[in-house]
């Protein structure tokens with residue numbers, strides 16, 4: 001009798017396992033690597049800009065994990081070792097020698113943002129503009145200042161100015177003191193891709209309100225954090241309107257103890273230039 005019951009429980013357990021496997025298989029297409037609808041339309045970010053401004057430079061998420069949240073993005077390397085750019089699912093770090101190299105999936109980032117790029121509109125730039133003018137053009141076309149946007153612009157540009165920052169050692173200096181010694185690169189008549197985000201004012205302290213863009217050459221060998229650009233008339237900028245926002249905050253003592261209550265917008269202004 002007791003033996004019978006054990007057998008019956010075993011059969012029931014197997015049935016549940018099969019049902020469980022069936023459900024998992026049925027759900028798999030929705031949850032596969034490329035992400036479901038909501039996940040694709042989410043700006044995902046690691047840490048906060050104010051933590052980075054205060055020297056929280058130790059990587060807290062691997063690039064493999066970041067890539068599970070998007071195929072386009074920007075950020076920086078572990079210990080501030082280079083500017084990160086992701087385009088078409090390929091992720092590169094541009095270090096202070098100006099060269100772009102593919103990231104190792106097991107290497108980490110202290111600050112990055114990513115999304116799956118599904119452009120909703122293309123903005124055509126009607127006259128030659130610099131980086132500020134580009135922002136004005138896009139601002140006039142986006143549906144709201146209160147959403148997130150991923151942008152991508154491919155083309156040949158008369159002039160592109162980028163920068164990168166050197167790897168840091170503890171005790172880490174503040175980011176303003178690092179960017180004071182940044183390396184600046186000027187490209188002329190260069191073919192390449194600009195990618196990045198426009199984030200709303202409400203995420204001040206968390207991300208970079210306004211436009212934060214990085215650049216990589218067409219042959220994916222050089223680039224950096226975009227300081228200025230000459231955008232020729234007729235250039236098309238693809239824009240992905242993004243209504244969801246998700247953050248992964250580092251589980252590190254440095255992040256848990258840093259004071260994030262202050263207003264660091266002046267630091268940010270200097271760091272972005």
Ligand SMILES: [Zn+2]
Nearest residue numbers: 213214225226
């Ligand atoms: Zn940057």
